[in-house]
Structures are given as C-alpha cells and as structure tokens.
Amino acid sequence: MSLATSVDETFMELVEPLRGELTAHCYRMVGSVHDAEDLVQETYLRAWKAYHNFENRSSVRTWMYQIATNACLSALGSKHRRTLPTGVGQPSGPPTGELAIRQEVAWLEPLPDSVVWQRAAQDPGEEIVSRESVRLAFIAALQHLTPPQRAVLILRDVLAWQASEVAAALDLSVAAVNSSLQRARAHLAKLDPEAEQPAESLDDPHTRQLLEDYVAAFEAYDVDKIIATLKSDAVWEMPPFTAWYQGRQAIHQLISNYCPASGPGDQRMVPVRANGQPAFALYMRGDDGVHRAFQLQQLELRDGRVAHVVAYFDTTLFARFGLPEVLPAG
Incomplete structure (x- = not known):
C-alpha cells in the first residue's frame, strides 16, 4: 500500500x-x-x-x-433565500x-430522514442531530x-x-x-413562535391513530374526514404555487375545488419521514388506472391535530426519498 x-x-x-x-x-x-x-x-x-x-x-x-x-x-x-409560500x-x-406559480422563487425543500439518520441510535439521547434542529x-x-x-x-x-x-x-x-x-x-x-412547544411524539397511540385517520380519509377521498384531522387554524401550502390557505373551511374548499381525485381509490399514500416529521407521498390514479407520483405532503402536528401541511408538487423529490414514480397495481 x-x-x-x-x-x-x-x-x-x-x-x-x-x-x-x-x-x-x-x-x-x-x-x-x-x-x-x-x-x-x-x-x-x-x-x-x-x-x-x-x-x-x-x-x-x-x-x-x-x-x-x-x-x-x-x-x-x-443567492435568493429559499422559502415557503x-x-x-x-x-x-x-x-x-x-x-x-412564480418561477423566480427558490423553494425550501424537505430533508429525508434517511439522509441524516441512516442508522438509528441505540439511545435517542445519543443522536448527534436532534429532530428539533x-x-x-x-x-x-x-x-x-x-x-x-x-x-x-x-x-x-x-x-x-x-x-x-x-x-x-x-x-x-x-x-x-x-x-x-x-x-x-x-x-x-x-x-x-412555536419553537418552545414540545413536538408531538410519533410513538404516541393518539398520534399514530391521527395519522392513520389522515391517510384513510385521503385514500377514501372523504374531504370532511380530512378536515376533521386538522386544527381549526391549520395552514396548507403547496410550493411551487405561491398562495397559502388557513382554516378548515378554506382548506375544505381548496381540496374540493382543485383536487383531481373523484372517489375512493384514486389516491394512495405511502408514509415517509422528513425533517424528523411525518410525511406522505401521494400517488394519483390516472385515466389508465395507474397511480403516479403527484405530491409529497409534510405534516406538522400540534395539540393532537394536523397544524400545518406543506404539499410539494415537485415530483423529482420522490427519487430523493427512494420512492418510485409509479406504484405497482394492488
């Protein structure tokens, strides 16, 4: 050598x-x-x-x-700073x-947990990078x-x-x-301002049930049940679209008006993790019956409800999360 x-x-x-x-x-x-x-x-x-x-x-x-x-x-x-709507x-x-859409805006990107925590620490206290950071x-x-x-x-x-x-x-x-x-x-x-509030534990049974309800509501395309998982003042934003929306009523109207789903089975959700927070890859069924990458939703939970959703329409993010462009049938 x-x-x-x-x-x-x-x-x-x-x-x-x-x-x-x-x-x-x-x-x-x-x-x-x-x-x-x-x-x-x-x-x-x-x-x-x-x-x-x-x-x-x-x-x-x-x-x-x-x-x-x-x-x-x-x-x-x-360089321009990266931001959200x-x-x-x-x-x-x-x-x-x-x-x-404003093409000149550089949007903030999610960070896949797998990039930082490739190997889980034996003790959470041993993690070099905290989820909060x-x-x-x-x-x-x-x-x-x-x-x-x-x-x-x-x-x-x-x-x-x-x-x-x-x-x-x-x-x-x-x-x-x-x-x-x-x-x-x-x-x-x-x-x-929410920095001092403790994060919701993803191991908590209520949190797990909330996320299961959220996924089930989307996959059934039941807008009322989607909204029931949100806080009353929840925020919804969708880069690269510049507008953002606040409150259950506004988000209900947004989904009802613009979501291309028409019924149960049109949407399928695959769980991932980003920035130490729950996230879901949403696949939308096309006219040919194939579910293709549509958006990546990142959730912030607070007070037992979903407080904030960032729905990224940049489907190139799917590959970074190790996700396919198309879901297999079934």
Whole structure:
C-alpha cells in the first residue's frame, strides 16, 4: 500500500461518519437537500486538500464543520433565500383563486430522514442531530436571516460552540459574534413562535391513530374526514404555487375545488419521514388506472391535530426519498 493510499484511507475513516450530520448542517444553511449534499462533497474535497496541514489543534468534527460553514457562506453569496409560500410575504389566499406559480422563487425543500439518520441510535439521547434542529418551521425561519447570522446562530445555538470558537471559524471578533447572535435570536423568535412547544411524539397511540385517520380519509377521498384531522387554524401550502390557505373551511374548499381525485381509490399514500416529521407521498390514479407520483405532503402536528401541511408538487423529490414514480397495481 502506498503512502498516498494510506493517507486517503485514514482521511475517509475520520470524516465519512460525519456525512449525515454535515448534510444536516449544510441543509440548515441553504434550505435544499440537493445543494446540501453538493456542499458536503465540496467540504470533503477542501478538507482532503488541506488534510496534510491539519495539526489536531481542534477535533476533526470541529475542523470539518468550519470548512462546511465557510463552503456554505461562499455558495450562498447573493443567492435568493429559499422559502415557503407563507414566507413570500402575502396574506392567506381565497380557496377559489387562481393557482399561480412564480418561477423566480427558490423553494425550501424537505430533508429525508434517511439522509441524516441512516442508522438509528441505540439511545435517542445519543443522536448527534436532534429532530428539533431540522424541524421545517425552524429551517424556514433560518432562511430569513442573513447567511452570516444563520451561521452564527447555528454554530452557537444548535452546535453549542463557544463564541470564541465561532469567531475563529468565521474570522470575526467575539463582539461581532455576540451582536450577530442577539439580532438573529430576536428575529427568529418572531418567525418561529412555536419553537418552545414540545413536538408531538410519533410513538404516541393518539398520534399514530391521527395519522392513520389522515391517510384513510385521503385514500377514501372523504374531504370532511380530512378536515376533521386538522386544527381549526391549520395552514396548507403547496410550493411551487405561491398562495397559502388557513382554516378548515378554506382548506375544505381548496381540496374540493382543485383536487383531481373523484372517489375512493384514486389516491394512495405511502408514509415517509422528513425533517424528523411525518410525511406522505401521494400517488394519483390516472385515466389508465395507474397511480403516479403527484405530491409529497409534510405534516406538522400540534395539540393532537394536523397544524400545518406543506404539499410539494415537485415530483423529482420522490427519487430523493427512494420512492418510485409509479406504484405497482394492488
């Protein structure tokens, strides 16, 4: 074995176990799983080129996070932030209005749980990436911060770095880090007011029953039963469509007016997980009887009901979740 091969193998042994958490880190920064994975590859390339200068003055994990953060900041540059329809700045729309698309908007993407948690931890307390740290509402709120504020808040509040460590990683003064963190926290508190509420446990029997009822209602195309699973002030949004809707009545009208299903069996739901939250791939039956990818629904649960649904109409996301374009008959 050559020296170069030995170095390469040693490098990969050190950094490959970090791939999932680094992907989550880059996803927090950029709001896209596709971009995050590209940035992790860029991080590994930069780290490999610099590995001969790594002198163990910090842990490999800290070193890799520093490289990843700066790769994200370079990539973000002047790019538009990713958002959801609720973040575009317009009020909730009428359920009978036109479904408009703005091509220039870069939409926030869901993060498949399998990307981050490929292997389940024996003890939930041992998980490096917490479910709360990739919760969709938190990621959406982060995108409203400037990229440097995003980096500071994530390094300080998610990764629990010291202010001096953040300052060294980002080439800032400690005073600048503290000032940026204070502004970022204040802004985030307004954007994500539910952050302090405990997440619904997906192992709770009531939660499992709620999700079963939700799926059954869609597969039966029973709009009344769908609405019964929602909170009274539930929010429904559908990127790339720019409008969003709030309240049971509005959502009932929206589904009744625009859903192409006409009866039981037209829709089939396949459970997945995204951002540590329940999600479902919805397949719609065509005139030929074949169920094809239609939308990916991501749910936020609160107070024993569905509080928020993001229905992504980007069917290229199905492949990222390991899902087929077409469901087999049966």
